[in-house]
Amino acid sequence: MEAVIEKECSALGGLFQSVMGDMKSSYPIWEDFISKAGKLQSQLRATVVAAAAFLDAFQKVADLATNTRGKTMYLSRGEGMGGGEGRGEPVGV
16 A cells, blocks of 8 residues: 555656646746736737827817818808808998
8 A cells, every 4th residue: 555655656746846847947938928928018008098199189180170160161151251141241231
């Protein structure tokens, strides 16, 4: 019985040492992976901030275009210019 336990403990010890050796040799690879993941996270955050700023600026342009189009339509009908019958003539002429 003790021989079986000794054999299993020896196999388990060998497996443990093998796993530890693999982990030690793969440590630089994991460090590189973690470093690159951190850089990717940083770049993605910067991309999100830049995209949000772009969308805010684009929204301002869209708002300006909406307001401008409204004024152009208003003026094209000749209204608001003192309007004699929509031609932009002073009232009473």
